[in-house]
Amino acid sequence: MSDDRSTESGDDEWAVSLADLEEGESDRPELEPIEPGSPTVEGVAFVALGVALTLVVLLGGL
Secondary structure, three states, X not given: OOOOOOXXXXXXXXXXXXXHHHHHHHHOOOOOOOOOOOOOHHHHHHHHHHHHHHHHXXXXXX
């Protein structure tokens, strides 16, 4: 088996150029910015649980 990468092996079918990637940019819709909102109970609980678990791992040596 050879590691020769010649054009006869069919690898050129998968070649992607920067021009191919730039063509699809105009088809994408503009993304709306994420606006900050009031914190939810679930969000606050998730952050508090994460902080608590981090402290247990760091200080408890688990």
